[in-house]
Every structure is written in structure tokens, then in C-alpha cells.
Amino acid sequence: MSQTVLVEKNERGYMKFILHRPEKRNAVSYQLMEEFEAALDQAAQDNDVKVVVITGYGDRAFCSGGDLAEFHSLYTEEESYGMLSKMGAILYKLAVFKKPTIALLNGSAVGGGCEIASACDFRLAKSGVKLGFVQASLGITTGWGGASILLEKIPYQSAMKLLLNGTIYTAEAAKELGFIDEVIQGDLEEWERFVDTILNREVGVLMAYKNLLINKWEETDLKGRMEMESRQCAKLWETDAHHQAVDSFLNKTK
Numbered sequence: 001m002s003q004t005v006l007v008e009k010n011e012r013g014y015m016k017f018i019l020h021r022p023e024k025r026n027a028v029s030y031q032l033m034e035e036f037e038a039a040l041d042q043a044a045q046d047n048d049v050k051v052v053v054i055t056g057y058g059d060r061a062f063c064s065g066g067d068l069a070e071f072h073s074l075y076t077e078e079e080s081y082g083m084l085s086k087m088g089a090i091l092y093k094l095a096v097f098k099k100p101t102i103a104l105l106n107g108s109a110v111g112g113g114c115e116i117a118s119a120c121d122f123r124l125a126k127s128g129v130k131l132g133f134v135q136a137s138l139g140i141t142t143g144w145g146g147a148s149i150l151l152e153k154i155p156y157q158s159a160m161k162l163l164l165n166g167t168i169y170t171a172e173a174a175k176e177l178g179f180i181d182e183v184i185q186g187d188l189e190e191w192e193r194f195v196d197t198i199l200n201r202e203v204g205v206l207m208a209y210k211n212l213l214i215n216k217w218e219e220t221d222l223k224g225r226m227e228m229e230s231r232q233c234a235k236l237w238e239t240d241a242h243h244q245a246v247d248s249f250l251n252k253t254k
């Protein structure tokens with residue numbers, strides 16, 4: 001089975017995780033969850049790594065969220081909660097990762113793809129990229145805790161607009177809402193400029209600032225809030241509305 005997360009270490013001091021399931025627009029499978037978590041552990045232990053960058057393979061997609069085909073076999077609340085809380089725990093680990101993290105949106109970011117992006121400290125997107133928390137249009141909510149994270153990061157009204165609408169935005173429109181920090185025009189490699197100065201700082205300084213956030217999120221029980229969010233989503237997962245929406249996507253009738 002081929003690798004679903006490619007890990008590249010750059011001598012400038014960052015590590016790139018490349019979500020690598022191009023035939024599924026880099027959807028999250030169980031295998032990808034495991035490789036993603038292993039990559040996070042590897043980056044945490046490597047003292048040369050100052051920043052982690054997450055991106056998608058190719059130029060079509062950053063990540064299309066949960067693998068709707070693989071997870072379609074999960075029918076009930078309990079079955080889906082197992083999957084949702086598993087990825088939720090990994091996203092929490094990403095949110096409280098001890099060094100700065102960047103989501104580099106090279107292509108579409110949909111559903112759980114936006115949740116992964118929310119868990120990063122910064123979100124950069126190639127101009128023209130489409131993104132959206134489409135879960136509402138599938139009869140569910142963010143199931144991996146992404147809304148709880150989003151509400152920590154951008155103004156409440158903007159977060160609610162993104163979540164309740166459940167529609168697709170351009171990177172430019174998402175920047176207006178504060179979700180995207182920078183839209184990259186032209187060559188995507190230009191993203192590196194965003195971290196030029198950060199990479200010149202001592203890793204201890206970067207980690208100390210990050211620690212302020214981590215402490216806050218521990219005190220306000222972000223983990224517990226994310227678990228509650230997964231539970232709410234699991235309840236909606238077993239409804240007909242959700243199963244019908246997924247059937248429509250898989251049968252291309254939507």
C-alpha cells in the first residue's frame with residue numbers, strides 16, 4: 001500500500017507533510033490518520049524542525065475531508081463516533097503541537113480538510129483555491145472538533161457564517177472572513193516568504209509563544225469541547241439526511 005503522508009524535511013528548518021491520496025483528492029482514510037499522527041510525532045522529536053507545513057499532493061486538492069467511501073460503512077452513532085473521535089484526537093494533537101504549524105492550501109479544502117487547516121496556526125492559500133466547511137450540506141457538523149478550534153481563531157460571526165452556510169468560498173473571500181491569512185498569487189513556492197523571519201528565530205522562542213496558547217486551551221478544556229463536538233456529529237451521522245447526502249455524492253447524483 002502506498003504512503004498516504006509524505007514527509008519532507010527542509011534544511012531551512014521546516015518539515016512538510018504532504019497528504020498523498022490524489023485519486024481521492026487527498027481524503028482522510030484510517031491509514032492516513034495513522035501516518036499523519038506518526039509524522040507529527042516525528043516532527044515533535046526533531047530538534048532541527050521549527051515549523052510544520054501541511055499541504056496536499058498535486059494541484060487539485062489540499063484535502064477533501066473524510067473518505068466518504070471508506071467511512072460510508074459506518075452507520076450508527078457509535079460506529080461513527082469511533083472514527084470521528086480518533087481523528088479528533090489527532091487534530092487536537094495538531095492544534096496543541098508545540099511548534100508553529102501552517103496549512104498550505106494548494107487546492108480545494110473541503111469538510112474535514114478545512115478542519116485540518118483550522119487546527120494549524122496559519123492558513124495560506126493559492127489564489128483561486130476553493131474551500132468550505134460543507135458538512136452542513138451533508139446533514140452533519142464538523143466531526144473532528146474543527147468548529148471548536150475555528151471558534152478559537154477567527155471572529156465568532158465569521159466562524160458561524162462559514163459553518164452554518166456550509167458552502168464553498170474562494171480563498172479571497174475566506175481571507176475577508178479571517179480564515180485565510182495570506183493568498184499566494186503566482187508560484188505557490190512563494191509561501192516560504194511567509195516564514196522567512198520566523199525561521200530565523202530560536203526554536204525555544206517559537207515554542208514559548210506556542211505554549212501560551214496551549215496553556216489557555218488546556219485550561220479551557222478545548223479537548224473536552226472537541227470530544228463533545230464529535231459526539232454531536234455522530235448523532236447526526238446516523239440520520240437519513242446524512243446517508244442520503246453521501247449516497248448522492250458517491251453516485252454522482254448531487
Ligand SMILES: C[C@@H](C(=O)O)C(=O)SCCNC(=O)CCNC(=O)[C@H](O)C(C)(C)COP(=O)(O)OP(=O)(O)OC[C@H]1O[C@@H](n2cnc3c(N)ncnc32)[C@H](O)[C@@H]1OP(=O)(O)O
Pocket residue numbers: 023024025027060061063064065066067068069070084108110111112113115134135138141142143144249250
Ligand atoms: C468526516 C467529515 C468531518 O468533517 O468530520 C467530513 O470531512 S465529510 C467529507 C466532506 N467532503 C466532501 O463532501 C468532499 C466532496 N468532494 C468534493 O467536493 C470534490 O471531490 C472536490 C474535493 C472539490 C474535488 O473536486 P474535483 O472535481 O477535483 O474531483 P472529483 O469530485 O471528480 O473527485 C475525484 C475523485 O475523488 C473522489 N473523492 C473526492 N472527495 C472524496 C472524499 N471526501 N471521499 C471519497 N472520495 C472522494 C471522487 O469520488 C472521485 O472519484 P472517482 O474518480 O472514482 O469518480
